[in-house]
Amino acid sequence: MILLFAVVVMILFALGFLDALWWLAAAVLIFGYLYFGLGGAGRRHRGGDSEYGQYRDDRDHEERFDRRYRRQRRGRWMRQDRRDRQQHG
Numbered sequence: 001m002i003l004l005f006a007v008v009v010m011i012l013f014a015l016g017f018l019d020a021l022w023w024l025a026a027a028v029l030i031f032g033y034l035y036f037g038l039g040g041a042g043r044r045h046r047g048g049d050s051e052y053g054q055y056r057d058d059r060d061h062e063e064r065f066d067r068r069y070r071r072q073r074r075g076r077w078m079r080q081d082r083r084d085r086q087q088h089g
Helices: 002-015 020-037 051-088
Strands: none
């Protein structure tokens, strides 16, 4: 992916000698990659670029979701279990 990005930027830079608008396009592409692609402000997880950091953030998010909706689901599961016992037992 980084190789494709580098090739595209080099092509846009070379086209910039024909029209300066291509240099602007290359600059926007580089800015977007640095801002959103390398852990800049566009990234939400605090673990950096490591896979473990992403895993930890996903796990924490899932735990918060479970704590928030546990009561609602617990009641539904208990009703379903009760229905299953009545039908099969």
